[in-house]
Amino acid sequence: MYNIKLNNGVEMPILGFGVFQMQDAAECEQAVLDAIETGYRLIDTAASYMNEEAVGKAIIKSGIAREQMFVTTKLWISDAGYENTKAAFQKSLDLLQLDYLDLYLIHQPYGDVYGSWRAMQELYHEGKIKAIGVSNFHPDRVMDLVANTGFAPAVNQIETHPFHQQNETQKFLQEHNIQIESWGPFAEGKNEIFQNEILKAIAQKHNKSTAQIILRWLTQRGVVVIPKTVRKERMAENFNIFDFELSNEDMTTVQTLDTNASLFFDHRDPNMVKWLSEYKISR
Ligand SMILES: NC(=O)C1=CN([C@@H]2O[C@H](COP(=O)(O)OP(=O)(O)OC[C@H]3O[C@@H](n4cnc5c(N)ncnc54)[C@H](OP(=O)(O)O)[C@@H]3O)[C@@H](O)[C@H]2O)C=CC1
Ligand SMILES: O=C1CO[C@H](CO)[C@@H](O)[C@@H]1O
Numbered sequence: 001m002y003n004i005k006l007n008n009g010v011e012m013p014i015l016g017f018g019v020f021q022m023q024d025a026a027e028c029e030q031a032v033l034d035a036i037e038t039g040y041r042l043i044d045t046a047a048s049y050m051n052e053e054a055v056g057k058a059i060i061k062s063g064i065a066r067e068q069m070f071v072t073t074k075l076w077i078s079d080a081g082y083e084n085t086k087a088a089f090q091k092s093l094d095l096l097q098l099d100y101l102d103l104y105l106i107h108q109p110y111g112d113v114y115g116s117w118r119a120m121q122e123l124y125h126e127g128k129i130k131a132i133g134v135s136n137f138h139p140d141r142v143m144d145l146v147a148n149t150g151f152a153p154a155v156n157q158i159e160t161h162p163f164h165q166q167n168e169t170q171k172f173l174q175e176h177n178i179q180i181e182s183w184g185p186f187a188e189g190k191n192e193i194f195q196n197e198i199l200k201a202i203a204q205k206h207n208k209s210t211a212q213i214i215l216r217w218l219t220q221r222g223v224v225v226i227p228k229t230v231r232k233e234r235m236a237e238n239f240n241i242f243d244f245e246l247s248n249e250d251m252t253t254v255q256t257l258d259t260n261a262s263l264f265f266d267h268r269d270p271n272m273v274k275w276l277s278e279y280k281i282s283r
Contacts, residue, residue, distance in 0.1 A: 001039065001242060004224065006154040007177040010131045012103070013070055014219050015239065016042025018183070018226035025054040031230045032058030036069075038235045044157075044226040046074035046107055047092055056096035071096065072103040074135060075120075077276065080111025085119035089128070100128050105135045105157055109267065110276060114148065121151055131155065135183070138267060139172045146176065157181040160223055162199065162214060163191055165258040170223070181224040185214055190263050198257060202250050209237055216241045217254050 003011040017040040022028035028051040032043060036058065045055045052073060059069060073096065079088035089104065104123070106116055113134075120132040133155030134142065146152045156173055160166045160182035170180045187193050199210045206213070211227070215238055218225045227238045246254075265275060 001041075001239070004179065004222070006131050006179055007152060008131055008154055010102070010154070012131070012155075012179070012224060013040075013042040014224055015215070015241070016040060016044055016070065016072075016224070016226040017235070018044045018228040019051055019055060020046070020049050020183075020228055022049070022051055022054075022228070022230065025051065027230060028054035029058045029061070031235075033062055034232045035235050036062040036064055038232070038239050040235070040239065041068055042070040042072065042102075042224075042226065044072045045096075046076070046105075047079065047088060048074070048076045048107065052092055052095035056098065060097060066098070070102040071098060072105065073101060074105040074107035075116060077108050077110045080106075080113060080116050082112070082115035082119045085116040086123070089119070089123055093128075100130065102130045103133060103155060104129045104131075105133045105155065106137075107135050108276075109134070109137045109141045113145065117145060117149055117151065121149075133157070133178075136267065139169055142173070142176070142178065152176060153178055155179045155181050155224070157183050159184050159262055159264055160218065161185050161187040161263075162193065162196070162217070162254055162257040163187055163259050164262055165255065165260070167255075167258070170221070174222075179224060180222070181226065182218055183226065184264065185218055185225045185227050186211060187263050196257070198253060202246070202253065205250075206244050206246075208241075208244060211238055212241050213246070213250075213254075216244065216246055217251065220246055220251065 004014050017035040032055050073092045123129045124132050131154040133153040135157035173180050194210045203210045203213045215225050
């Protein structure tokens, strides 16, 4: 496992652990404990996952030194705006039982993101967050934020997997010195990704699993990955991707799977209005 350097010099693990869809507190706490024991040092949560408290408990229980960990959480849409962001940040910090965050992301490009960004910059300058970034921002929204605030995000966390490879977006982000981070590296198992014949053939050649090929392919492209699993043996499997290398030919073969489209949500889809109204969090 190795770290990459963000645009402000902060180091971030290239491989971490995601906890979306772990709403059961006991399950989440155990999974994070197991992940830390396996060697994961980056944990990716969000206010909207409703499990920050369990993540915080697991980190404390693990006995690991705070500075060894890299903790990401995200600001939900209903907390957008300057004042709301300050309050939501403190709430997340309290639930996580931390006194600083490593990475705080604007979860979705909706609401008063400029107010949020101003609050996040202040928290960053106060040392309460080591790096600030965004998630689910298309290049035009990233451009807009940078052009209007003069402060570039360190990270953009976006859907990235073999069926939605984000090559153009990655190029754009690289040009602006913004780190791409993949969410849904396994496309949450959609499109029978683990049974895909092309991925399986490469896996066989390297004596690795399909999951390991996907994670290796992403990290070899310089993409940060945060796979989710509640099973300890899969945590080890997903972590064990640094003892082999994909050839240029393997990398190009995976490229043929790209559909250049989201398997989850398209932010320009009119149904987003309905989707957004259903995703309110109250706490
Ligand atoms: N910013 C955003 O908008 C979003 C961010 N995220 C973040 O990204 C993280 C990862 O994405 P996520 O959506 O969870 O989906 P993933 O693409 O990581 O897929 C998770 C699924 O794959 C299964 N799985 C994990 N490892 C293996 C393996 N080795 N072999 C076979 N199956 C496996 C898991 O099952 P099981 O648990 O049973 O092992 C689960 O069903 C999230 O947890 C979250 O932190 C996710 C979505 C949106
Ligand atoms: O992180 C996320 C996981 O997916 C959810 C939608 O299904 C969103 O809340 C969010 O983008």
